[in-house]
Amino acid sequence: MVGARPEPRRFGPRRLRPSETSPAPGASPLRTFAVALYDRKVVQAACLALQDVHGLDVNVVLFAAWTGAALGRALGASDARTADEAVAAWRERVVGPLRSVRRDMKSMASGLAGGDALRAKVKAVExxxxxxELDALDRLGAEVGEAAAPSSELALANIRTIVTALARDPGGAEAHVAAIAAAIGSNTDIGSSA
Structure with a gap:
């Protein structure tokens, strides 16, 4: 069908630990991909460094990986800005404040009755x-970039594009970018259809 969204390729077998981040039945393809990828400790560390040191939105980074590895979409700088702008208000007004509250509570919560339980609830809401936010980005997937063959190399190129276009300081980001791409490339099922 002309104009139909291409069927995304899944990020290998689902090896998710039971948690509140596991994709629900019928979860968006990006959510499923991102949760499976982020479940790897090396990816978590790399994404958090890109967030905390370079000012990037982890979900936009995971979106870039997904569009390259699963959808076969090559992102340009304008696509990076489009993705970032699509979720900027949500990130700034909802996700960011929740993260700040959760982080602030870390040192204060343990000394208060019920503090740890409340922090856990804030974390779940965050x-x-x-x-x-991932679901919002999922809807953007087929609308950005140029068609290409899905691959871990394209995921790497897309993440580099995000860093170049959006990072407050791209210096030193390459090791984190490469770690994420290596995690995608190490999955032998990356090319299998969903």
Whole structure:
């Protein structure tokens, strides 16, 4: 069908630990991909460094990986800005403040009755907000970039594009970018259809 969204390729077998971040039945393809990829410790560390040191949105980074590895879409700088702008208000008004509250509570919560339980609830709400952001980016997937063959190399190129276009300081980001791409490339099922 002309104009139909291409069927995305999944990021290998689902090896998710039971948690509040596991994709729900019927979860968006990006959510499923991102949760499976982020479940790897090396990817978590790399994404958090890209967020905390370079000012990048982890979900936009995972979106770039997904569009390259699963959809076969080559992103340009304008596509990076489009993706970032699509979720900027949500990130700034919802996800960011929840993250700040959760982080602030880390040192304060343990000394208060019920503090740790409340922090856990804030964390769960923050994670749900992140998943909502992924779903918003999922709807953008087929609208950005140029058609190409899906691959881990394209995922790497897309993440580099995100860093170049959006990072407050791209210096030193390459090792983190390469770690994410290596995690994608190490999955032998990357080319299998969903």
């Amino acid at each position: 994670l749900e907000a992140e998943l909502i």
